[in-house]
Amino acid sequence: xxxxxxxxxxxxxxxxxxxxxxxxxxxxxxxxxxxxxxxxxxxxxxxxxxxxxxxxxxxxxxxxxxxxxxxxxxxxxxxxxxxxxxxxxxxxxxxxxxxxxxxxxxxxxxxxxxxxxxxxxxxxxxxxxxxxxxxxxxxxxxxxxxxxxxxxxxxxxxxxxxxxxxxxxxxxxxxxxxxxxxxxxxxxxxxxxxxxxxxxxxxxxxxxxxxxxxxxxxxxxxxxxxxxxxxxxxxxxxxxxxxxxxxxxxxxxxxxxxxxxxxxxxxxxxxxxxxxxxxxxxxxxxxxxxxxxxxxxxxxxxxxxxxxxxxxxxxxxxxxxxxxxxxxxxxxxxxxxxxxxxxxxxxxxxxxxxxxxxxxxxxxxxxxxxxxxxxxxxxxxxxxxxxxxxxxxxxxxxxxxxxxxxxxxxxxxxxxxxxxxxxxxxxxxxxxxxxxxxxxxxxxxxxxxxxxxxxxxxxxxxxxxxxxxxxxxxxxxxxxxxxxxx
Numbered sequence: 001x002x003x004x005x006x007x008x009x010x011x012x013x014x015x016x017x018x019x020x021x022x023x024x025x026x027x028x029x030x031x032x033x034x035x036x037x038x039x040x041x042x043x044x045x046x047x048x049x050x051x052x053x054x055x056x057x058x059x060x061x062x063x064x065x066x067x068x069x070x071x072x073x074x075x076x077x078x079x080x081x082x083x084x085x086x087x088x089x090x091x092x093x094x095x096x097x098x099x100x101x102x103x104x105x106x107x108x109x110x111x112x113x114x115x116x117x118x119x120x121x122x123x124x125x126x127x128x129x130x131x132x133x134x135x136x137x138x139x140x141x142x143x144x145x146x147x148x149x150x151x152x153x154x155x156x157x158x159x160x161x162x163x164x165x166x167x168x169x170x171x172x173x174x175x176x177x178x179x180x181x182x183x184x185x186x187x188x189x190x191x192x193x194x195x196x197x198x199x200x201x202x203x204x205x206x207x208x209x210x211x212x213x214x215x216x217x218x219x220x221x222x223x224x225x226x227x228x229x230x231x232x233x234x235x236x237x238x239x240x241x242x243x244x245x246x247x248x249x250x251x252x253x254x255x256x257x258x259x260x261x262x263x264x265x266x267x268x269x270x271x272x273x274x275x276x277x278x279x280x281x282x283x284x285x286x287x288x289x290x291x292x293x294x295x296x297x298x299x300x301x302x303x304x305x306x307x308x309x310x311x312x313x314x315x316x317x318x319x320x321x322x323x324x325x326x327x328x329x330x331x332x333x334x335x336x337x338x339x340x341x342x343x344x345x346x347x348x349x350x351x352x353x354x355x356x357x358x359x360x361x362x363x364x365x366x367x368x369x370x371x372x373x374x375x376x377x378x379x380x381x382x383x384x385x386x387x388x389x390x391x392x393x394x395x396x397x398x399x400x401x402x403x404x405x406x407x408x409x410x411x412x413x414x415x416x417x418x419x420x421x422x423x424x425x426x427x428x429x430x431x432x433x434x435x436x437x438x439x440x441x442x443x444x445x446x447x448x449x450x451x452x453x454x455x456x457x458x459x460x461x462x463x464x465x466x467x468x469x470x471x472x473x474x475x476x477x478x479x480x481x482x483x484x485x486x
Contacts, residue, residue, distance in 0.1 A: 050157035051177070051338045052184055054193075055330070058108050059138055061092060064148045068094050076154065081107040084144065085118075098122045098145030113151065115142060137288065139327030153330055160184040169211035171204065172355055175345035181337070188335060189215035194287070196272075196332045197310040199339030201430050202386030205310035206270060208339065213266040218306055221265025226258040229274035236279055238295050241286070247296025259292045259303045266306045272332065273313035273324065280325045287331050307332070314475060321471075342381040342388065349376050352385060356392035357404065365402060372406040379410075382434045441476045444469075 058076020061084070063069050073092035075082055082091035087101035094103075100120035107114045116133045117124040124131055125143040136142070138153045163182035166174040171182065188195060189212045197205045206225065213223045231239050238247075242257030258267055269275075275283065286292050287307060291300040309332045318324035342349065353368060353376055368376070381387055395409035443462075451458040459466040 051340070052158040052160065052181075053155050053333075053336045054158055055138070055153040055155055055334050057111070059113065059151050059153045061106065061142075061149045061151055063092075063094070064141070064150050066096055066147050068096065068147065074154070075106055075108055075113065081105055084149075094144070094147055096145045096147045099147060100145075103144050104142075113137070120144070137327055138330035139325075158184060158335075160187070166351070169214055170207060171211055172351060173345060173348045174351050175340075175348045177340045177345050178348065181339070184337065185212060186215065188212055188337075190217070192216075192218075192306045194307045194332060194334040195309070196315075196334075196336045197308065197339065198315075198336065199310075199312065200341050200382075200384055201312050201433070202384035203339040203341060204385050205312075205339060206268065208337070209266070209268040209308040209310060212308060213268075213306075216266070216306070218265050222262050223266050223268065224258050224262035225268045225270060227270045229271035233276055233279075236275070237282060241282070241292040241294055243295035244297050247294070251296070254294075257292060257294065259286060259305060260301060262305045263303050264305075266308060269307065269309040271311060272309040273311040273315055273318060277323060277325070280328050284325065284328045284331060287328075317471065317475065342384040346377060349381075349388070352388055353392055356389050357396065360393045360396040364396075366396065366399065366404055367402065368404045368406070372404060375406050382438065383430065437476075440472060444472050444476065448473075 056076060058074065058079075061073050061075065061082075063071040071092060071094075073082055073084070079091070083102055083105050084090055084092045084094065084099075085101050085103040086094050086096065086099045090102065098121075100118070100122070102118050103120045104115055104117050104124050107116070112135050114133065114135055115124065115131075117131065122145045126134060126136070126140060136151055138151060140151045142149050142151070160180050160183040162176055162179035163186070164179075165182065166172065166179065168182040168185050171178075171185075173179065173182070185208065195209075195212065197208055199205050210223060213219065226240060228236070238251075238255065238257070240257050240259060242255050242260055243251050245251055245254050269283075286303075289300065290305065291302045293300045315324055315329050315333075319326045319329050342352075350373060353373070357366060357368060376388070383390070391406065391409045392404070395404045395406055398409060399405050447458045447462055451461065455466055455469060459469045462469065
């Protein structure tokens with residue numbers, strides 16, 4: 001079997017039709033119950049409302065172009081090998097006359113997906129190159145004759161049982177959402193599976209990554225944090241993968257990168273959605289091969305790391321608008337965990353507030369009066385747990401007696417329980433981002449109400465493109481019922 005990523009070259013692929021270009025913009029539905037089915041909507045990204053999901057072994061081949069567009073075949077479960085061709089007996093039958101009767105086989109071998117061309121007349125291609133045998137990953141496109149197929153994962157929702165304990169390491173939560181999360185994290189920690197953590201700013205994504213590491217077999221190894229949004233763009237490759245002396249101006253000595261530093265442990269890729277598009281292929285190669293090449297080096301260095309990534313962006317939306325590589329998204333989201341916002345776990349506000357009071361009050365015996373607790377409960381907490389922590393810390397500093405005055409820590413913003421203009425309790429970038437999101441959400445809600453959910457009329461008044469308006473509706477979860485008029 002060929003090595004992962006290896007291709008035996010034999011020529012070049014012809015020009016792709018405009019139809020293929022359009023189809024390539026989107027992925028395919030992951031949830032396919034049957035071995036072979038017809039789904040005319042198979043070329044749209046799945047909208048997964050589930051909080052926790054995982055990829056099942058194998059995946060789905062979906063036809064992107066031509067008269068067979070939407071045809072699918074599943075690889076996995078009871079079907080460890082499938083045949084694709086024009087013959088009636090093939091697992092996926094294509095009507096394309098340029099496809100041979102038995103064009104290729106696809107096998108699931110030791111967790112890898114191997115495509116083998118069966119001496120077809122017109123060949124099998126990927127990335128413009130002909131191959132005889134190749135290992136592919138999720139998001140890969142394969143061209144057989146004039147037909148383009150995409151290989152995508154099968155995603156299934158996870159429904160973990162509630163944990164009996166109201167904590168997981170340093171994580172605290174009594175809400176059922178958090179108890180289910182804790183139950184899942186205990187299972188996740190015991191494997192080396194790649195995890196993508198999604199959630200709003202301040203929900204505790206880094207803390208979850210730390211606890212996964214601490215409860216894993218790698219606990220004695222390093223836990224390395226790499227913030228994709230904090231490192232200057234021109235230094236990302238060097239910081240992530242390392243460099244050799246003389247690789248560029250200022251490289252006065254060899255340097256180990258974050259991946260090498262995390263050898264034997266876990267690397268946490270924070271704010272992965274901020275990684276520039278042109279830098280993503282290098283990260284994808286590192287994830288696939290578990291090997292890195294330092295800037296200026298000629299050879300790869302093997303690394304033994306577990307990868308956990310986090311983002312406050314909707315990466316599916318980023319993929320749809322081609323701001324994030326689809327194959328990298330699939331590689332990261334082997335298990336996907338969505339953290340609930342603090343406003344969605346209201347019963348935890350009291351628990352967390354009490355925890356932070358004990359943390360920041362020192363030897364003082366202080367408490368939060370019932371009226372002040374009500375202020376905490378009525379507030380929306382756009383900055384989530386981090387903002388609550390900052391407010392309690394400030395209240396502990398400002399309050400002189402044995403009762404904390406939350407009003408002193410956040411003023412009229414909290415007193416009235418109303419959306420805030422800005423919050424000095426947050427870093428500038430986060431406060432600004434939340435202000436923009438607040439404006440967008442409130443503007444869109446009012447706009448759509450006034451136009452009775454008529455998308456075209458609303459877009460005309462707002463003087464924005466309908467597509468952009470749809471994206472905003474999806475971003476803020478305002479189209480879940482699909483009750484607006486196009």
